[in-house]
Amino acid sequence: MDIRGDGSTGATAPVALSRLAWPPVLAVAAGVAALQAVLLGQYGFHRDELYFLAAGHHLAWGYIDQPPLTPLLARWSTALFGESPAGLRVVAVLLGAVTIVLTALAARELGARRGGQVLAAAGAAVSAMVLALGHMLSTAGFDLFAWTGIGVLVLRLLRTGDRRWWVAIGAAVGVALLNKDLVLLLAAALLPAVWFTGNRRVLHGCWLPVGALLAVLVAAPNLYWQARHGWPQLTVASGISGQDGLADRLTFVPMQLLYLSPVLVPVWLGGLRRLRQEPELRWARPLAYGYLGLCALVLLLGGKPYYALPPLLLVLAAGCQPVVDRMWPAARSRARLVGVLVLAVALNAVITLPVLPARQLPLVAWVYKESAEQVGWPELASAAGAGWALVPAGQRGHAVVFAADYGEAGALARFGGDYGLPAPYSGHMSFADWGPPPDSSTGPVLLIHPAPYPQVERAFTGCREVARIDNGRGLANEEQHAPVLLCDGPVRPWSQLWPQLRHFY
Structure with missing residues (x-):
């Protein structure tokens, strides 16, 4: 039975299908x-x-x-x-x-x-x-x-x-x-x-x-x-x-x-x-x-x-x-x-697809920006490692590595161990649920890329730039030339500060 335009009919007419090729x-x-x-x-x-x-x-x-x-x-x-x-x-x-x-x-x-x-x-x-x-x-x-x-x-x-x-x-x-x-x-x-x-x-x-x-x-x-x-x-x-x-x-x-x-x-x-x-x-x-x-x-x-x-x-x-x-x-x-x-x-x-050499990605990244987000993460961890090296050995037991967003935190979790970094913390998306650091972690705090999130930097005292991220390919993505800061510590205990550091986008 054919279907009328008002959709009020009974069964749909069976259609003979060709074999799948x-x-x-x-x-x-x-x-x-x-x-x-x-x-x-x-x-x-x-x-x-x-x-x-x-x-x-x-x-x-x-x-x-x-x-x-x-x-x-x-x-x-x-x-x-x-x-x-x-x-x-x-x-x-x-x-x-x-x-x-x-x-x-x-x-x-x-x-x-x-x-x-x-x-x-x-x-x-x-x-x-x-x-x-x-x-x-x-x-x-x-x-x-x-x-x-x-x-x-x-x-x-x-x-x-x-x-x-x-x-x-x-x-x-x-x-x-x-x-x-x-x-x-x-x-x-x-x-x-x-x-x-x-x-x-x-x-x-x-x-x-x-x-x-x-x-x-x-x-x-x-x-x-x-x-x-x-x-x-x-x-x-x-x-x-x-x-x-x-x-x-x-x-x-x-x-x-x-x-x-x-x-x-x-x-x-x-x-x-x-x-x-x-x-x-x-x-x-x-x-x-x-x-x-x-x-x-x-x-x-x-x-x-x-x-x-x-x-x-x-x-x-x-x-x-x-x-x-x-x-x-x-x-x-x-x-x-x-x-x-x-x-x-x-x-x-x-x-x-990654067909072009990474140095030529600017040719296509303006059309498909996700290609540029596949470059530079080990270099980010390396820059963080350079900052961590400035933390005195006696203070590292209560020091914290804090990343502004989940990509940076994920990179540090994956590559940070190669540079002696501890597990990172972040207030972004579900990383916030995997924190906060214990209140006994009074600093120093190594802060990765706070520029897009000024409220993050305000949560710490005595911050100074100690490194900059360079992906080595001249590729302009979100992390290129981003700062790594070394801060004295949080302005309040982490348990009190954590709701302020949580962000969703």
């Missing part, structure tokens, strides 16, 4: 994984990865700014493959490869044959977001994988009308909630889209509540942790929106295009048009309006542009088969399509 799809995913594997250790840890490493050594059901899954993955990956950038990022490479396969599965659900599935996999593989997130361990990388998987399950639900798929969707949403609460925005956009533009019958009955209950049960440990700690993630989200909301709104549309790849925009727009207009895909129309609704929510809340990226791969998948039908039969058009994909992967790889 396993060999070429897996070849595309394996090719990207191999490229990522070769480049894993070219630079160094990203600041967020250093934070995940530290959090992985303080396992909990939640953290100030995130649920537990990514720190847990960091702990597992480094335990299996070593505490190095390459060892940490094995999980990211695998998640990126599976995301490519899931994009091909989405194209298949949307009626793509072999060529359309391969193009969907290739389009995901050459996109800036898959290349970037497949190179570094991040919450966004798991979100991309999980949301794409949820999208495939939702497409299967809509296509078949089998409401039992809500159970699998609920389990997947629960796991995604253990990584980031942002998946709730996806649900808030998709459910109304199904109600207004899809087969409403899939929302009826017990299976949707069962799926929702399962999602809550899977995520319950983190939800309980957040409730006990006063929902700090809401404080962090509010701070991010208040600090960067305007800039994020202004750059939202351009970043959507850049994260995907400008050369793939026609395929993406074609997929959006196909989902909205073609009768044979009327059942999948909620995907198009759900994506648009998600964009509206992110803009309204002042979220980061990448929050809306995962469904973009699904919309891209919808546009692939018409492109293949139009371009593949003619040799010239086929060559043009392959050339476009090669151009996209070459451009995006240079921008997002």
Whole structure:
């Protein structure tokens, strides 16, 4: 039975699917994984990865700014493959490869044959977001994988009308909630889209509540942790929106295009048009309006542009088969399509992957600033070590190393031992929960990079600059030329000072 536009019909018409093109799809995913594997250790840890490493050594059901899954993955990956950038990022490479396969599965659900599935996999593989997130361990990388998987399950639900798929969707949403609460925005956009533009019958009955209950049960440990700690993630989200909301709104549309790849925009727009207009895909129309609704929510809340990226791969998948039908039969058009994909992967790889020598990073860091955040952390620890050497040996038993933010604290936790440094403290994000120092630690205090946080320096007396950080590559990132101060001690006991030193952004 066909679905009418008001969504009031009964079952969804079954659609015969083509076989999944396993060999070429897996070849595309394996090719990207191999490229990522070769480049894993070219630079160094990203600041967020250093934070995940530290959090992985303080396992909990939640953290100030995130649920537990990514720190847990960091702990597992480094335990299996070593505490190095390459060892940490094995999980990211695998998640990126599976995301490519899931994009091909989405194209298949949307009626793509072999060529359309391969193009969907290739389009995901050459996109800036898959290349970037497949190179570094991040919450966004798991979100991309999980949301794409949820999208495939939702497409299967809509296509078949089998409401039992809500159970699998609920389990997947629960796991995604253990990584980031942002998946709730996806649900808030998709459910109304199904109600207004899809087969409403899939929302009826017990299976949707069962799926929702399962999602809550899977995520319950983190939800309980957040409730006990006063929902700090809401404080962090509010701070991010208040600090960067305007800039994020202004750059939202351009970043959507850049994260995907400008050369793939026609395929993406074609997929959006196909989902909205073609009768044979009327059942999948909620995907198009759900994506648009998600964009509206992110803009309204002042979220980061990448929050809306995962469904973009699904919309891209919808546009692939018409492109293949139009371009593949003619040799010239086929060559043009392959050339476009090669151009996209070459451009995006240079921008997002450690292809260039570190000294040439300024060429791309203005576009993709995360590349610059993978350089200079051992040098930061070295500068801190130079400052620590000025602390008299007799005073080191009650001296403290204090870092202004979690990236610097994570770097000192990872590399500080090479320079004789003790474990660092910080008031930033969950590092605040792993402190404070004992009140008997009366100083001196070695203070790392207080410039962005003047309230930090005011908490200590007699501060003087003893070193400056230099990454040795002339790369302008947040820590380049930042000061290292040696202070006499805290103005009050640490237990009294700690609430003042805590900050969330």
